[in-house]
Amino acid sequence: MREMKATVFLGGGHITGAMAAGLRLAGYAGEIVVYDRHPEKVRALRRESRVEAARDLKSAMLRAEALRAGMLVIAVRPGSVREMLREVAACGVTPPRLCVSLAAGIPLRNLRAWMGPPVRWARAMPSPVCRIARGLTPVSFERSVTKSERARVRRFFAHVGPVMDLPERQLDAITAVHSPTHGYHALAALTKAAQAAGLDRATALTAAAHALSDGIFYWRESGQSLEELLREAATPGGIAAATMSAMDASGYARVVEKGIRAGVKRARLNARR
Ligand SMILES: NC(=O)c1ccc[n+]([C@@H]2O[C@H](COP(=O)([O-])OP(=O)(O)OC[C@H]3O[C@@H](n4cnc5c(N)ncnc54)[C@H](OP(=O)(O)O)[C@@H]3O)[C@@H](O)[C@H]2O)c1
Numbered sequence: 001m002r003e004m005k006a007t008v009f010l011g012g013g014h015i016t017g018a019m020a021a022g023l024r025l026a027g028y029a030g031e032i033v034v035y036d037r038h039p040e041k042v043r044a045l046r047r048e049s050r051v052e053a054a055r056d057l058k059s060a061m062l063r064a065e066a067l068r069a070g071m072l073v074i075a076v077r078p079g080s081v082r083e084m085l086r087e088v089a090a091c092g093v094t095p096p097r098l099c100v101s102l103a104a105g106i107p108l109r110n111l112r113a114w115m116g117p118p119v120r121w122a123r124a125m126p127s128p129v130c131r132i133a134r135g136l137t138p139v140s141f142e143r144s145v146t147k148s149e150r151a152r153v154r155r156f157f158a159h160v161g162p163v164m165d166l167p168e169r170q171l172d173a174i175t176a177v178h179s180p181t182h183g184y185h186a187l188a189a190l191t192k193a194a195q196a197a198g199l200d201r202a203t204a205l206t207a208a209a210h211a212l213s214d215g216i217f218y219w220r221e222s223g224q225s226l227e228e229l230l231r232e233a234a235t236p237g238g239i240a241a242a243t244m245s246a247m248d249a250s251g252y253a254r255v256v257e258k259g260i261r262a263g264v265k266r267a268r269l270n271a272r273r
Helices: 014-025 039-049 057-066 078-090 108-114 128-132 147-158 168-177 181-196 201-222 226-233 239-249 252-270
Strands: 007-010 032-035 071-074 098-101 120-124 137-141 163-165
Touching (some): 007 014, 007 057, 014 128, 071 078, 078 108, 098 147, 120 147, 137 147, 137 168, 168 252, 181 201, 201 226, 239 252
Parallel strands (some): 007 071, 071 098, 137 163
């Protein structure tokens, strides 16, 4: 019955919407309370995912108290976290002991400084693919988070996809890497190149999506190594080999590395808030 405890989300934007939809899709029956300063967003979530809409922060916190909320999830943009926690402290209701921040780049030490013990902090970085219950969620914990609280956090996010424990120092890197935007970005670029090579848009999209999505699905399902699959798909001297070699010579690996470095750097800037 522990999973049936309520979870209170502060912030009802994109990631809360994706989480709530994924949780319901996965058959999660626990109470989900959402507060956002835009009531229309919360009303939409109530319709879509049967969340309980809190009309203001105090009533969200009172619901958390009354429902013995399992955890409080901070789901506002990184620049709004400090202000949100100030408002929580000022509303006069004791927060649940276990709080989870979804904010990219905001370290545990900042969260602890803004809202300290007895609150214990976890960080989670769900992917919006959690909407279809296939989102990978890396998690990190403050040392004070108990074993059973860690298990509760993992169980909660496991409803919407795989969960992996990571040391906090690796969270910025995985945030820059596991975003599904890489897939969308690559799909857009490959589709554009396919159109330039003479395919119509629909055919280009179908071909590019197959190359990326089904190719990676095959790698996952087959258990073969990338090297084996590359050998199978690219005959030496053939078309795929020529394509990859031209991409590599134009700095493909360097471009991807540069992008990831920029993402990590951006996440680290959030730590200075
Ligand atoms: N989107 C993703 O894929 C994703 C994935 C993993 C983690 N995250 C993290 O999740 C957090 C939320 O991201 P998001 O994309 O869901 O952002 P979002 O769509 O902008 O949602 C945040 C919501 O919180 C509201 N809000 C901010 N401060 C508030 C306050 N003091 N009181 C009440 N409501 C407040 C915002 O209103 P205003 O617009 O008026 O500020 C907005 O409606 C971020 O920290 C992000 O790093 C996002």
